[in-house]
Amino acid sequence: MTVAAQLPRRQVDADCPLPSAGPARFTTNSDTVAASQVATDMGDLAHRVRSLMALQNGHVAQLPLGGRFFDIVITANGPDAYGAVRELDSIQHSGNERADACGPVIEDTRRGWYIWLVPPGTSDTWTPNRYAVCLGRPYSLSLPAMTAAEPPGPYWLRPCRGDRLVPPTALRDLLDQFRPGPVPHETLLGSVLSTP
Numbered sequence: 001m002t003v004a005a006q007l008p009r010r011q012v013d014a015d016c017p018l019p020s021a022g023p024a025r026f027t028t029n030s031d032t033v034a035a036s037q038v039a040t041d042m043g044d045l046a047h048r049v050r051s052l053m054a055l056q057n058g059h060v061a062q063l064p065l066g067g068r069f070f071d072i073v074i075t076a077n078g079p080d081a082y083g084a085v086r087e088l089d090s091i092q093h094s095g096n097e098r099a100d101a102c103g104p105v106i107e108d109t110r111r112g113w114y115i116w117l118v119p120p121g122t123s124d125t126w127t128p129n130r131y132a133v134c135l136g137r138p139y140s141l142s143l144p145a146m147t148a149a150e151p152p153g154p155y156w157l158r159p160c161r162g163d164r165l166v167p168p169t170a171l172r173d174l175l176d177q178f179r180p181g182p183v184p185h186e187t188l189l190g191s192v193l194s195t196p
Helices: 045-056 078-093 168-178 186-192
Strands: 062-065 071-076 105-108 114-119 133-136 139-141 155-158
Touching: 071 078, 071 168, 078 155, 078 168, 114 168
Parallel strands: none
Antiparallel strands: 062 139, 071 114, 071 133, 105 114, 105 155
């Protein structure tokens, strides 16, 4: 049987004067950062952080392409494109992780697209491909909520993880092998995606 003992109480004299704490002092910091020391893509950092927080909380988030996040490659969806997803699952699989190891892929069933998240800067080096369009800056993309794993609406065919994106060279080779089509036209994409 456990017996709880009451802790001793300290007697406090209510009339006892308190020692003076003195005035509060605040020091100002005069450090300034030159504009040349700020990364060019950090001007919208607060917006990006809010978007990522919304995404984690189950909301759609709009992020600019390029910068430090990702570019996108857009292909048709369907069995041919899914063949490329399955091959990338095996290429990117390592150790005891899930079988769906491919980098992040969004499926938009309404438009018939796969949206592959590739490393930033890929759009600068991507040469025209008859099965895909690669976009980066100045476009923005609305990402589905992290919990969206099935239709309706765009969803994560392969989840967004912090440790990988889709490797563009392997993706390009697989697109040439599986030939998904029809490819979304860049002009149409520009009307659907937003620019700042």
